[in-house]
Amino acid sequence: MNDLTPEREERSANLKGLGCSRKRVEDARFTQGKGNYVDDLKMPGMLHGDFVRSPYAHARVVSVNKDAALALDGVVAVLTAEDLAPLNLHWMPTLAGDKQMVLADGKVLFQGQEVAFVVARDRYVAADAVELVEVEYEELPVLTDPFESLKSDVVLREDLAGQTTGPHGPRKHHNHIFTWEQGDETATNQVMDSADVVVEESMYYHRTHPCPLETCGCVASMDKVNGKLTLWGTFQAPHVVRTVASMLSGIEEHNIRVISPDIGGGFGNKVGVYPGYICSIVASIVTGQPVKWVEDRMENLMATAFARDYWMTGKIAATKEGKITGLHCQVTADHGGFDACADPTKFPAGFMNICTGSYDIPVAYLAVDGVYTNKAPGGVSYRCSFRVTEAVxxxxxxxxxxxxxxxxxxxxxxxxxxxxxxxxxxxxxxxxxxxxxxxxxxxxxxxxxxxxxxxxxxxxxxxxxxxxxxxxxxxxxxxxxxxxxxGAGPVKNCDILGMGMFDSCEIRIHPTGSAIARLGTISQGQGHATTFAQILASEIGIPADSITIEEGDTDTAPYGLGTYGSRSTPVAGAAAAMAGRKIRAKAQMIAAYLLEVHDDDVEFDVDRFVVKGVPERFKTMKDIAYAAYNQAIPGLEPGLEAVSYYDPPNxxxxxxxxxxxxxxxxxxxxxxxxxxxxxxxxxxxxxxxxxxxxxxxxxxxxxxxxxxxxxxxxxxxxxxxxxxxxxxxxxxxxxxxxxxxxxxxxxxxxxxxxxxxxxxxxxxxxxxxxxxxxxxxxxxxxxxxxxxxxxxxxxxxxxxxxxxx
Amino acid sequence: MSDKMHIKLNVNGEDHEFLAEPRDLLIYALREKLNITGPHVGCDTSHCGACTVTLNGKSVKSCTMFVAQANGAEITTIEGIGQPGALHVLQESFREHHGLQCGFCTPGMITRATKLLEEIPNPTEKEVRFGMAGNICRCTGYQNIVKSILAAASELNALSEDQKVEAAE
Amino acid sequence: MIPAAFDYYRPKDVEGVLALLQEHGDDARVMAGGHSLIPMMKFRMAEVPHLIDLQDIAALRGITIDGDTITIGAMVSQHELINHDGLSAAAPILRETALQIADPQVRYMGTVGGNIANGDPGNDMPGLMQCLDAQIELLGPEGSRVVAARDYFEAAYMTDREDDEILISVSFAVPAGGYAYEKQKRKIGDYATAAAAVQITKVGGKVATASIAMTNLSDVPVWSLGAADALVGTACEAGALKAAVAAMLGDIDPTEDNRGPVAFKRHVAGIILTRAITRAWDRA
Incomplete structure (x- = not known):
């Protein structure tokens, strides 16, 4: 059946499935200015939030006086840590097992840190009010170098005082976060001691930023009548945001709907949870009105999700002919004021342990020390799987x-x-x-x-x-x-805040032979609506042009861990293929019934099931879809739907x-x-x-x-x-x-x-x-x-x- | 707050009148007062070009212009460049050549490109790269944007040749 | 990024501008294309309670080439400058310089006057105007006066222009000989790491006259008489170039910023000047 006759080739081409340079279905709206990004949202009564930010990298916040700001016409509220504390929302968990101030709680740890959240009638009044909030600071010694930080008497994280153990094991110093070790240190050192050649080199992978063209933002809308919270935002992982929002706010998860509309690039910047999201939610709960927060470019570069800042020292051992015999890697990782990496829980330095690269290196050892400094929090993976750019x-x-x-x-x-x-x-x-x-x-x-x-x-x-x-x-x-x-990753060792890193796809075939599929991922420009339809087209024999792909709405999409670390195709793409195969399995039974043969006597052929050896006897997927809804088939439920949650084996x-x-x-x-x-x-x-x-x-x-x-x-x-x-x-x-x-x-x-x-x-x-x-x-x-x-x-x-x- | 001004704009052929503070930035007036959300804010400082519109025949960055400055102007945004069923050659070409990914820069990019092709109807690759250097794209690496614009230029030139021939006949 | 509120004025003539400046004093600022001022206002680093937009003033527009003299109105945009055939023929260094400023959209809005008036050391026109020995016409309550570009700039953002004066135009003699504006920058849209404006005339295979100015290498543009003198009478051979660079290095005073440390900037200034002279000499 595998030889492609011209007739089959034509049917196959019509599907626009795997391997086809199909033009993107997203482009019609983007080229006409009809994308729908978060700052395009506008709703009746919508308020605007804006932050008062710290000009200092390390300072005590002595007082915050909101009176002048509150007196300005159009200002609805000014929130500080004091206001959030009764709700226990003045701090939030980071994806790295640390916690982060939502609004400055007694001190600030980096320049640009959120100190107060102004809520006003429009963005103009909000910006004016930000200027009117009077904050008194008392400057503290600043640590911007992780090596100095590890020697300094200055305690950056007073909230962790006395805690000698963190979420990733022992802390060696009050500005130390974790040590993460992989490999065999003793064996590696032995190789180094006896090798023909050992070279040592130190290198700094500087701090940078993913800087998508669209900055981060959200609109929170609490409907006090039905108790439902809707949160639109630039989220690379909408389901995770819903779960976190539920855990933090106490609102039951079914009453929270998170929607990622079109996203103007992510590159890792939009994986984490930021104070702006929490403040918008609280402000909407307090005011009963929708609240929009969109950061400007300067805020984006100063406060949300930097990448890298890794000080790496390597030793590589080899024979004199150049055969590598061992690798030793020691990293000092500057995480800023809070450890806000976005890595799977068990990997505080991401997959840095891929640092043996493409080479057959028999022994290796890696140790990563995370350190606090007076710099913005983060350590996200900017256009890479977790810390893989650093490793490579x-x-x-x-x-x-x-x-x-x-x-x-x-x-x-x-x-x-x-x-x-x-x-x-x-x-x-x-x-x-x-x-x-x-x-x-x-x-x-x-x-x-x-x-x-x-x-x-x-x-x-x-x-x-x-x-x-x-x-x-x-x-x-x-x-x-x-x-x-x-493609993170196997649930047995990969999770984010306890959520296993599977992904999902749900397909519904409509009676007339077209389909909708929903996935747990979210495109930020990768063209999922185009490519996932191609995977399904090849799997189920329905043209890609007849398959709608939908992502990003937690009320409709199956639970998934989102899009980052190149995981969409490896995980959600696999889920799509598996869900497609479930559809095909049922379609086979329907086809067999319609063709009055045994299930095993039909086989899939591009866009149809044919009776083995009798290719002129067939039922197309279109015929089968219709039958699934209009015929009572013994032993089969009506309808043609499937869902797959895919836990990748590797x-x-x-x-x-x-x-x-x-x-x-x-x-x-x-x-x-x-x-x-x-x-x-x-x-x-x-x-x-x-x-x-x-x-x-x-x-x-x-x-x-x-x-x-x-x-x-x-x-x-x-x-x-x-x-x-x-x-x-x-x-x-x-x-x-x-x-x-x-x-x-x-x-x-x-x-x-x-x-x-x-x-x-x-x-x-x-x-x-x-x-x-x-x-x-x-x-x-x-x-x-x-x-x-x-x-x-x-x-x-x-x-x-x-x-x- | 200063007194509001009576602002008149002609946007995409349609007249609009509204009240605005002089400090309202043109980009926000378009997006929030007139619901023309094609142009976007990317950088706030006139470096990225996501907010590009054509104003009285000039390519301008609407994040760095007060609505008061634009009072009385004729403006074209991406929404005025083509309509469903009658897209501009550039809009078709960006799709054909994969000249966009997340789409956030695309409205400014295409709006600027329409003007570029008026300035230089038959540009070289270098001229396209130089003429588009006020627009930042984070996704595509520009290669396919340049390809899209060069292809559109050829097509537009062929069209205008056809029209000349028709006119001659 | 939202600026503080302000009152907006769009007078139709220069008298209207002067009256507003008289009335509001320090609280008023004139604005040409706005691409320096508006970002500063959005950062709330510039407070402008009264903003006077110059776009409607016809007297500030236009490029005239009258015999040996070129006059450019303050509100002429970089885009107009680049696309003016007569000017490009008479003084091609203007086009060459303007093309290295910012990007296409910004050049549609950015003006010659705006680029000069504020005394921003990063701007390219001030150095060019010094190279061309341009005369700057200012108009104030006491009437009009003319200041040489070589005397106009006092310190970063400090110029000879009084707060109640506006810049009307710049004029200069049609330049003769070869020219070059050479600029190193990190990317499109950036200010110069180092830039050099050079005009050279050649008589009998030797430099007859030379004029040299440097951009963004001090808190003001630097017109280097010593560098020019070092070339006069030479054929721009290696020794002369070295002497010109040495003289120029004695005149500049760069500071460290994100573009690099002082030693780097001084070295690059020498390289850029050498290249500019070489190109101008080839064209002379």
Whole structure:
């Protein structure tokens, strides 16, 4: 039945199923300005909330005087911690097992922290009232460096005073949050002691921010008549928000409806729960009117969900031929004033233990220490699965540093250490089971496509010309080979606030053969309405164009953990396939009944069930759907619906091979990206057009992070780059064209073999750009320099190497 | 609060009159007073272009303009560029070439692109990238946006050639 | 981000503007395109109880090329400047500079006058006007006066313009010879890390005259007479370039910011100036 005759091929094409570059169904409304984002919501009597924020990074709040603000015409309420305390809502739990002040409770711990919440008739009055709230502060010593923080007598979190144990084990100091250890320390140290070669390198993965174009916001509406709370917002995980809102407010979960409307990008920024949500809910409960809160860009960059801020020290051991024998990684993680990471509960440093990368490393050890400082809380995963960008950056830098030490070509060093195809499923030294991979094939394809040897030759000529004084431009060849770990994840070890990280899909086939499917995820631009319909089209034989996909309304969608960490395709996509298979199983029985044969005598054929061996005897899915509703079929309930909750047996492990060629002006520090080649293997490809778009976007965000995007603080804890003048978001002018390519190594445990792709280009892209910059200076003795590689830092590198003399 | 002003705007061919404080930003007047929610606020400081509209023939960022400044102006927003069944070539082209993902920048992007193609009807890739540099997209990496605009330009030029031929006949 | 409330005025002529400035004193500010002022007002870093919008004043518009003199009205936008064929032919350095300011939308609103009047060290027009030896016409209650651009800027956001005066126009002689405006920035929309405006005339294979000004490398634009003098009489060979850079470095005084530390800025200033001179010389 598998040979595609032209007739079958046409039927298959009509479905627009798996593998089709189907145009997006979302686009009609977005291109006409008819998207529906949270700030587009408008309802009668709606009030606006706005925050009074701390100008100080660390201070005692002596007093808050609201009188002048309350006296302003149009101001309805001004909330402080004192007002929230009786409801026990002045603090809230974070996803990392810590708690966070909703409004300053006696002190502030970072610049921009929420101190009071003004509720007013419109956004103008609210902004005026914010100016009128008088807050008296008493400044306290500021700690912005985690290493100093761990030595300081200054107690940042007075609420935790005396607590020597936190949610993730013992605390070593009053500003220490946790130590997370993985792997075998003793064995790793033994390898280090006896190895031919051991290289050590320290690197700082700077603090940055996901910065979606739409900031975070919500509208809370408490209907006092029926006791129902509706909360619209920029939520990457609406069901989790509902559960948290219920636990916090005491409102029963069935009386809370959380709706994520269209979301203007998330990239991890919209996973957590923020004080604005809690304050809006309380304000709506207090006033009985809908309350809108939408942060501005400066608030977004200063207060909600930063990413990274990891100080990593690595030791890598190898034979003199370059075979890696052990890896040691020590991380000091700056979490800011509250630990507001968004990681699965049992992983306080996310999946940092994927830091052995794509390499067969027999022994490894990882220790991560979380630390409080006077910086914004967070530590979210910006366009990556939990802390995977950090892990991949770490190992891809360590590989380069080892190559330098061994005087080897780093492409070759990678090749001799890759996990081999036949080793999959592969057990890593830090506890993961890699599902599938064919790294050598991908690597060879990448290097061949870019003419790697030719590039190295050109580079050597350039270095020689530079030394002769004939050019002031150096050439860098950036390599990276990454393995992501996505699709969190198995309920046995992955949960968020106790909720297992399964996901879900519910399908209803309508009598006339079209369908609606609802999922527990929520698109923020990934095109779920397009791609999930494609999965279902192939599974159940109904055209994708006849399937509506709905997400984000907790009253209608089945419970799911949301969209982040590239989990939608691996988990919800699997749920969709499984639900589709349930539909198909019932459809088979209906078809058999209609065709008057035994169930086993019919088989699925693209869009129909046919009698085996008699293809002209068939019932289309359309016929079957109609029959499901209009015929009494013995032994079968009417209707054609299914629901699947999918608990993935394992994560998926997409991988890829990237090469960047960069020319660097040694005198100005300006890099010019000449070429970028990205080969991605995300397993089965659902929609190549969308995959390519995801790769372009992820690489652009990688370029930004590697080449200049940071959230930096001065010694006083002031944020130095909280507007888009200074926070680097590249424009069309700064971004090159990217070449995309692929191999296909399906996941063996995923129903359709798909692995997820949205974050791979970011994870693999950051080290590739960084390696390109650093590789340009390798011939002049550079071993490692930290990102972001903005103009002055590149110039500084050249200067330190004596290249300006 | 200062006295409210009587504001007149022609938006997408329709006349509107309303009272507003002078400090009302044009973007909020459009979005909240006239319910024209296509243009968005992305950065607040005129860097991202999500709020781009065409005002008296100029591409402008409506987050950095007071409604008082716009009083009396003719404005086109994404809502005035094409209608269901009669979309602008750019709107079709963005869909065809996957020139958008989350859609938040798209209204400003397409509005700016309509003006760009008036300024330069047959742009090179470089001209498109330079001419669109006032609009930030966080999702697409621009490659498909550039592709969408170049494709739309070709199509528009072909259309206008056809019209010339028809006119000549 | 919402500004504080203000009263708004849109006078039809300069007399109307002056009357409002007289009436409200320090509480009044004039606004051209608003792309510097409005963000400051939205951050509530600028308090402007009375805002005077200059958009309706015809006398502030227009580009005239009258024989040897070019006059540009304060309200001429960067966009108009870029698209004015006569100006691009007569003084191409203006177009080259304007194209490096901000982005297309902002250039539709941003004006020559606004770029100059406030004395923002990040703006590009002030250095360019010094390079061109432009004369700035100011109008106040006492009437009109003219100040050389080279004398206009006193410190960051401090200029020779009194609070009750408005900037009417800038005028300068049609520049001769080769030109270049070279600017390094982090991205589109950014101010200069370092920028250099250069005009050079060549006679008999040697530099006859030169004018050089630097942007965002001090709290004011820096017109470097010493740098220009170092070029005169030379063929812009390596030694002359070095001398010009050394003279320029003696005149600038950059400060550290997010674009980088002082040493970096001084180094880049030298590189940018060298490139600007080289390009201007090639065009001379």
């Amino acid at each position: 950056y770490f190992i891809e830098r360590m590989i380069e540093v080892l190559a330098i030490e061994l005087d080897m070509d780093s492409a070759e060093l990678r090749r001799i250490n890759f996990i081999r195809k036949e080793q999959f499923p592969y057990q890593s030294a830090l506890g993961w089971e890699y599902d599938s991979g064919d790294y050598h094939t991908a690597w060879d394809k990448a290097l061949k496509t870019v003419d790697y040897d030719g590039l190295r030759k050109e580079q050597a000529e350039r270095v020689a010309a530079f030394k002769r004084g004939e050019t002031r431009t150096l050439m860098g060849i950036g390599l990276s080979f990454f393995t992501e770990i996505v 994560m998926t492990y997409p991988f890829g091979a990237y090469v960047c060629v960069m020319d660097i002006d040694v005198d100005t520090g300006v890099p010019d990206i000449r070429r970028f080649y990205a080969l991605d293997d995300c397993g089965t490809r659902i929609n190549p057009m969308i995959i390519e778009g995801q790769v372009h976007g992820g690489l652009t965000e990688a370029l930004a992070v590697a080449l200049g995007q940071e959230i930096a603080y001065d010694k006083m804890g002031n944020v130095k780059n909280a507007t888009l003048m200074d926070f680097f978001l590249p424009t069309a002018w700064e971004v090159p064209n990217f070449e995309t390519d692929h191999t296909v190594t399906p996941s063996p445990h995923h129903p359709i073999g798909a692995k997820g792709v949205g974050e791979s280009p970011h994870v693999g892209g950051v080290p590739c750009f960084s390696n390109a910059v650093q590789d340009a200076f390798r011939a002049f003795g550079l071993r490692h320099t930290n990102m972001p590689h903005d103009h002055w830092r590149i110039w500084q590198t050249a200067n330190d190497l004596g290249l300006h003399e």
